[in-house]
Amino acid sequence: xxxxxxxxxxxxxxxxxxxxxxxxxxxxxxxxxxxxxxxxxxxxxxxxxxxxx
Numbered sequence: 001x002x003x004x005x006x007x008x009x010x011x012x013x014x015x016x017x018x019x020x021x022x023x024x025x026x027x028x029x030x031x032x033x034x035x036x037x038x039x040x041x042x043x044x045x046x047x048x049x050x051x052x053x
Contacts, residue, residue: 020028
């Protein structure tokens with residue numbers, strides 16, 4: 001049995017114009033926003049730790 005990756009390009013992830021679907025775009029945007037918020041919060045915590053000294 002062949003794995004799915006060896007059966008040619010996967011066209012199920014693209015829309016009719018060849019672009020990623022709207023759901024994939026929304027979740028990618030949410031992931032980027034969560035990463036930005038996590039980095040900001042981490043930097044804020046470090047800032048507060050050093051500002052209190």
